[in-house]
Amino acid sequence: MGLIHSxxxxxxxIVLDVASGSVHAVDEVAYDVINAYENSSREDIxxxxxxxxxxxxxxxxxxxxDVEELKAQGVLFSEDKFRPxxxxxxxxxxxxxxxxxxxxxxxxxxxxxxxxxxxxxxxxRALMSYEVGKRALDFLIENSxxxxxxxxxxxxxxxxxxxxxxxxxxxxARSIEEEHGKHFRFTLTTNGMLIDDDVIDFxxxxxxxxxxxxxxxxxxxxxxxxxxxxxxxxxxxxxKFQKLVxxxxxxxxxxxxxxxxxxxxxxxxxxxxxxxGFDELSMEPVVCPPTDKYALTEEDKxxxxxxxxxxxxxxxxxxxxxxxxxxxxxxxxxxxxxxxxKRISGCGSGTEYLAVTPTGELYPCHQFVGNKDYLMGDxxxxxxxxxxxxxxxxxxxxxxxxCTDCWARLYCSGGCAANAYNxxxxxxxxxxxxxxxxxxxxxxAIMLKIDEAGLDL
Numbered sequence: 001m002g003l004i005h006s007x008x009x010x011x012x013x014i015v016l017d018v019a020s021g022s023v024h025a026v027d028e029v030a031y032d033v034i035n036a037y038e039n040s041s042r043e044d045i046x047x048x049x050x051x052x053x054x055x056x057x058x059x060x061x062x063x064x065x066d067v068e069e070l071k072a073q074g075v076l077f078s079e080d081k082f083r084p085x086x087x088x089x090x091x092x093x094x095x096x097x098x099x100x101x102x103x104x105x106x107x108x109x110x111x112x113x114x115x116x117x118x119x120x121x122x123x124x125r126a127l128m129s130y131e132v133g134k135r136a137l138d139f140l141i142e143n144s145x146x147x148x149x150x151x152x153x154x155x156x157x158x159x160x161x162x163x164x165x166x167x168x169x170x171x172x173a174r175s176i177e178e179e180h181g182k183h184f185r186f187t188l189t190t191n192g193m194l195i196d197d198d199v200i201d202f203x204x205x206x207x208x209x210x211x212x213x214x215x216x217x218x219x220x221x222x223x224x225x226x227x228x229x230x231x232x233x234x235x236x237x238x239x240k241f242q243k244l245v246x247x248x249x250x251x252x253x254x255x256x257x258x259x260x261x262x263x264x265x266x267x268x269x270x271x272x273x274x275x276x277g278f279d280e281l282s283m284e285p286v287v288c289p290p291t292d293k294y295a296l297t298e299e300d301k302x303x304x305x306x307x308x309x310x311x312x313x314x315x316x317x318x319x320x321x322x323x324x325x326x327x328x329x330x331x332x333x334x335x336x337x338x339x340x341x342k343r344i345s346g347c348g349s350g351t352e353y354l355a356v357t358p359t360g361e362l363y364p365c366h367q368f369v370g371n372k373d374y375l376m377g378d379x380x381x382x383x384x385x386x387x388x389x390x391x392x393x394x395x396x397x398x399x400x401x402x403c404t405d406c407w408a409r410l411y412c413s414g415g416c417a418a419n420a421y422n423x424x425x426x427x428x429x430x431x432x433x434x435x436x437x438x439x440x441x442x443x444x445a446i447m448l449k450i451d452e453a454g455l456d457l
Contacts, residue, residue: 002077004346006035009447010313016446022075023334025450026300029053033063038077068272082410091455094393095145098348100366101136103128104157108193112224112262113286119170121370127162130360132379133169136356139379141180154185155355155366160194170203170206174394185214186330187211187257189355191225200244209252212241213385214218216257216269216283220398223262226252226296254280260294263287264303267310274318274325282328285437287419296433312444316451332411332445349417350392352378354383367418392417396426402430410440 003018014030015024026034030048036045042064049060049302070076082451106125144150152173154166166188173184188203189211203210209246214237216220222232259266266283273281285304288295296304311327318324347353350364357369360379368374373402377384395417397409415435423431 002071002079003405003407004034004077006031009127009309009443010451011336012447012450014406014443014446014450015076016077017078019079019080020075020076021334021410022077023450024070024408026151029055029059030063030066031063032059034067037064037067043423062415068124092347094389095147096140096143096353096354097138097147097149098151098153098353099140100153100155100196100353100370101128101133102155102157102366103159103162103169105358106159106161107156107191108161108227109191110226110228110230110346113258113288113292115287123370124401125207126358128165128356130165131359132356133165134172137169137173137176137184137377137380141176141182141239143382144182148181149183151184151185151187153189155189158191158193159188159197160190163194163199163314167202168378170202173211174206174393186207189213191233192240193227193233195237195240195244200247203244204206204248204251207251209254210244210248211239212244212253212255214238214241214255214257214273214278215259216263216266216272217306218272220269224258224260224299227366238276245278252280254282254326254334256328257281258284258286261296261300262294264296264300266304267307267314270314270327279323279325281325285434287422287434301433301436304437308437308440308444312448314373319452329441330445330448332442332449334446334449347413347416350389350395364388365418367416367422382441391427400430402435406435406439408435408442411440411442418437 005018007014012025013028014152015022015026015031015034016022032049032052033045034085036048039140040048040060046057049055049063052059067076090152090342095237101289104120104127105121106127108110140152159166168199170184170186177184185208186206187209188207191213192361205370214234215227218232218234220232227232227233233453241255244397254271257266257269257273261396266302266308270281271282286294286297312330314328314329315325345448354376355363355366356379360412362376362378362383363369363371374386382391395413395414399414400420403409403414412435415431415438417427419431419434420429421427423429423434
């Protein structure tokens with residue numbers, strides 16, 4: 001029997017058919033019929049539903065017929081036909097289409113929770129030279145096959161501490177993309193401290209996306225996001241972010257915050273961002289050892305579930321007021337979305353996506369940088385650790401036993417390999433806490449799509 005997931009939220013009774021991705025918003029009778037369908041006879045269901053809801057036997061029988069018709073159409077209790085393709089996926093040939101270019105392993109902030117050890121990645125402070133960056137871009141072109149669009153994220157540390165090199169690299173990329181039949185799409189991830197008019201002009205001309213780091217309320221942001229001298233960054237960066245976003249004129253950006261044990265009520269931080277004029281938003285749970293003082297606890301989890309629901313209701317209210325905003329984790333396409341192979345195989349770290357250090361070393365993604373066990377090669381020799389690449393090819397929605405019966409597996413593609421590694425020491429492990437939060441976010445995202453559709457139940 002195929003797997004379904006049913007839940008109730010904001011007055012909606014929602015049933016997700018896992019394998020097909022079909023979403024059904026139903027009334028109370030149909031909801032209970034569907035949930036009883038797998039494990040009870042028609043007779044037992046008729047008796048149970050008529051007793052509980054006071055409807056006629058004929059009504060229940062008609063509902064059962066509808067369920068069976070939906071099953072025959074492959075949109076309810078559908079069988080998962082994708083699992084046999086996983087072995088083929090692990091043997092697939094891949095091209096590199098995206099690169100995280102670590103132009104600066106140094107930072108002008110001293111954020112306590114920084115996974116990158118204040119931008120140094122547990123190594124020496126370093127800036128990428130133009131020559132290394134140029135070779136990295138050439139390497140990306142050489143290994144991108146027929147892929148036309150190539151993604152490059154300028155990352156750190158704080159990439160604006162190497163702004164001149166970053167500008168030269170973009171200029172070089174633009175000078176060679178046409179002859180190679182490529183188009184570079186650049187992203188800048190910045191803490192904002194060094195934003196000025198030159199940065200704004202450059203970012204709005206050349207960056208397809210800009211990721212701006214702000215944790216929300218001043219007291220929340222300044223708890224961890226401080227300068228080397230210990231001063232809070234909020235008052236410095238907010239005016240700079242506002243100026244950049246206004247000048248950006250609707251081009252892509254998003255405001256990215258981190259919530260910790262000290263602000264599980266993160267919708268208050270979302271509200272602050274909205275009040276400051278930002279409407280493309282993301283708040284991420286901190287990932288750190290459970291012994292850290294800012295680590296999220298089991299008690300926090302229940303608070304966070306409520307916060308995700310509160311956020312979804314905020315989005316509905318704002319949309320109805322004509323003031324909608326985007327929350328990164330609620331972006332969901334129920335009509336299509338990623339192809340099934342992408343849904344199974346995941347983000348592409350270590351296979352289609354690599355991180356490049358200031359010295360040109362290659363790692364599966366930015367979260368593995370500095371971990372020599374995952375050093376894959378460099379931009380001159382290429383990938384020399386095929387075993388690491390093959391390990392990441394096997395990271396997918398079916399590679400973890402915990403994913404076997406999980407209803408959300410085709411939304412998360414098995415989850416983040418780095419989070420799994422940090423939680424369990426194995427890229428094919430499971431970061432259970434992150435899974436729980438992810439599933440709650442997907443429920444909220446599905447409910448939002450149903451509400452947007454204006455279904456009158």
